[in-house]
Amino acid sequence: MWYRNSGGIVVSPSAQQDEAPSPLIHPVSYQEPIAHRSWDIGMSAGQEENKSTARQPTEQDTSSMHTHAVGSLHNNVDFTNPANVTSLFWDPSFHAPDPLLDVDWLFEHIPSNFNPMERGTGEEFSPTQTGSSEVSPPSSTQDDRSALKAGSPSSAPWFSAQARLFEALGTLPKSVLSSAFFMPSNLSHFFDLYFENYHPHFPILHRPTLNPATAPALLIAAIVTLGATLSKDDDHFQISTQIHDSLRYIIFTLMKRGVSYVSPVGNMSHLDFSWKQWIEIQSSNRTAFFGFLMDAQHSFMFGHTCVLSVQDVRLPLPCPENVWECNDAVKWDRLIQKAPEPPGFLPVLKDLIAQNPIPPQSTPYGRLILLHGLFSVAAHLKARESATLGVGGTAPDRSRTSTIESWKDTLEKALDTWSFCLVSRSSSLALEASKPLYRMAYVAIYTDVTDMHILAGAPSLLGNLPSEPDLVGATARVEAWREKPESKRVLYHCLLLIQEILFTGKQYLACQDNISLRPWSLYHAVLILWAYGFMSGRRTKTQARAIPLNAEEYLVRMLMLIRNEEDVSVVSQQTGELLLAVRDCFVGCRWELLQEAYVTLGRLVDIAA
Incomplete structure (x- = not known):
């Protein structure tokens, strides 16, 4: 986050060789764009040259290493050489295209028969309907x-x-x-x-071989x-x-x-060496995906600007979990020969946007990555929409009007297709964490969370105090948003998100939740509902009825009215009890943002009263 907000200046590694370390540019050195490369993780010519001097088995030994038809699962990159570690997917010579222009190809061959007013399939897969009654599954089973x-x-x-x-x-x-x-x-x-x-959220470390005494x-x-x-x-x-x-x-x-974090490789068999090399490749890929995931997540949840585009991520999705969690080289060798080749991230994302199902061999972590791929695409298209519509004085670009009119509906349909992940037979913490993020993905397409925070008088997510002009501008934008039919879709997913967290037969407390962004999603959902009701009161000049609705009554009535396409302007103002219920969920939180959320919700209760 510090790097993104410092201007994003990338310093050439070659220009730094003779410099003394400076804490102000430390994060920048390896924040290079991810290299364009094939789905297989191979070695460049430079890496081959460096490999000759690295600590590893002899050339004769290497030639006899196990090789299988599984391609990138088994390719060998020498991770004992720091140059190979740092250049695996960060290529300083590559210049990415304008991120606002590089996503059109994802929308080629999209079915044109999508009715935007037709209710998506995603709404049918709430935990209540699928029989899940727990707020949060145990971190692991007792076994x-x-x-x-x-x-x-x-x-x-x-x-x-x-x-x-x-x-x-x-x-x-x-x-x-x-x-x-x-x-x-x-x-x-x-x-x-x-x-x-x-x-279980982010399986980027290889637990079976991680020894605290030697790592x-x-x-x-x-x-x-x-x-x-x-x-x-x-x-x-x-x-x-x-x-x-x-x-x-x-x-x-x-x-x-340029110090490598990889422990030196000692004497080991050819099979063990091959396994360790594969572990390093997989771990590096998984860590790169984690960086992309955080970049996309902080864009739609905290209002930051994306640094990475999906176009930058040229990697295969993570391998099957039973292969990754294998604790023995012989067993790994047997499993990897049977394991299907992981598909590339970009081809699967493009298929998902075309409403094709995710390959069944995709892991929970891979499905979480794909969800964030949709977040990233939405963020870049929203930025392009703002530029095309002339925000900030730029003249509108009429040549892109058709794309702007259709991308939101297309991404909604892609989210509906992705939602089948949530009815998977096998439970996982990664997919449990995806439930609130999935709801927030719909919200992110049509709203700006920064405006909602400014309207509520909350501390700015970008680190500065909102000014009077900021408040005037945010108020106008939220009012314009409230008037659009698509705002009802946003309300619908906010209501379901709250229902799925608060009304499960178990008291929800954010301080006990091991899914960090679930309470933050809950906060955003109730903030959006409050903003809609607040603007409705300003617009209609009507007074909410004297006896306020409790949180459950509010949710039931709002969902019923939206499903029946009836007016919600009066009921939407009855958010006081809901605000109190959500605020109580944030008692005792250690995270400063949730502490601020507790204060903000208390202030909104007074406004709604």
């Missing part, structure tokens, strides 16, 4: 927890890891380094918390600090925050120096 605990590292490797952490984090204050946070038992607990809660110390530091944020002990949370604030700068220094 999974037992297995995880049984496989948890013993205290011995954590004593070693503790010493290495002290050495790597030696610049931290003594009060931090001497805290109970670094007790081996606590480190082990934080490590488990990470893999119970974060790993890079800063990687272990990142894992345990993330895990500690879910500790019940508030002191652990505070210490983890202090460590993290320093850790990011330590890593950016290392990035500028």
Whole structure:
């Protein structure tokens, strides 16, 4: 986020070789566009030259390595050479086209028989209708927890890891380094918390081969600090925050120096070497997707400008989870020969936009990536729409009018097609996390979250206090939005999102939710409902009835009116009890944005009263 808001200046690595490390440009060094490359992760000519000097088996040994017909699943890239690590998918010589112009090809051969007023299939797949009654599934089943605990590292490797952490984090204050946070038992607990809660969302680390005693110390530091944020002990949370604030700068220094994070490869069999190389490729691809996912997510959830375009991501989707989680080279060798080749991200995304189903072998993480691909496309098309319509004094470009009129309906249909992921037989935390994001994807197509925050008097998501002109402009835009028929579609998905979180037979508390953006989605949904009702009151000059509707009555009546295409202007103003119910969900949250949300909702309750 710091990088995006600093102007996005990319400094050439060659121009930095003789410079002293500077914290102000650390994040920039490797923020290069993702290279255009084939779906297979091969090696460039330069990489082949570097490979000859890297620590690895001899040329004769390498020629006899296992090779299978599974293509990119089994290609070998030498990750003992830092040049190969850093250039795997960031190519400094590649200049991406204008992101506002590079998505048209995704919409080729789109069916033209979509009726935008026809109710999409996606609305039929709410948890209530599919029989799910839990707010949040357990982080893992009881069996999974037992297995995880049984496989948890013993205290011995954590004593070693503790010493290495002290050495790597030696610049931290003594009060931090001497805290109970670094007790081996606590480190082990934080490590488990990470893999119970974060790993199912974003499986970018290879758990079976990750040894805390030998893995890079800063990687272990990142894992345990993330895990500690879910500790019940508030002191652990505070210490983890202090460590993290320093850790990011330590890593950016290392990035500028081009230091590899990959542990050296020791003596091993050809099969083990092949497996380890494959693990590094998969982990790198998964991490690149995570960066793309965060970029798209922060655009529609926090109002930031996208840095990456889907056009930049030329990678295959993640391999099957049973192959990724394999803990033995022989078993991996057997599974990988049977595993289908993962399809490329861009071809699947294009098929999805053309309303073709996602390939059945796609993993939950892959399906989450595809959802964010739709987010990214929507963000770029909205930016292009603003430019085409002449926002900011630019003359309208009439040549793109037809595209602007159809892309929103096309993306809605793509989301309807994607929604079949949510009725998958196999549950997963990644797909559970997708439910509120899926609803917010519809919302993001038609609304600007920044305007809603300004109208509500909330602190700006972009870091500055809204001015009077900002409020005037946001009010006008929200009023124009309220008058459009598409605003009812937004309300509909906001109502369903709230229903799916709050009314499941279990009290929802955001501080106990291990899906971080679910409460933020809930906040946005109720903010949009309030804004619509607030503008309706200004427009119609009508007064809401004296006896307010409780949260459940409000949801039921609004859903009924929207489904029957009736006027909602009066009922939409009855948001007071709903605002209170959602505000109560944010009690005790550690995240500062949710603390601000609690205050903002309290203020809106007074306005709605």
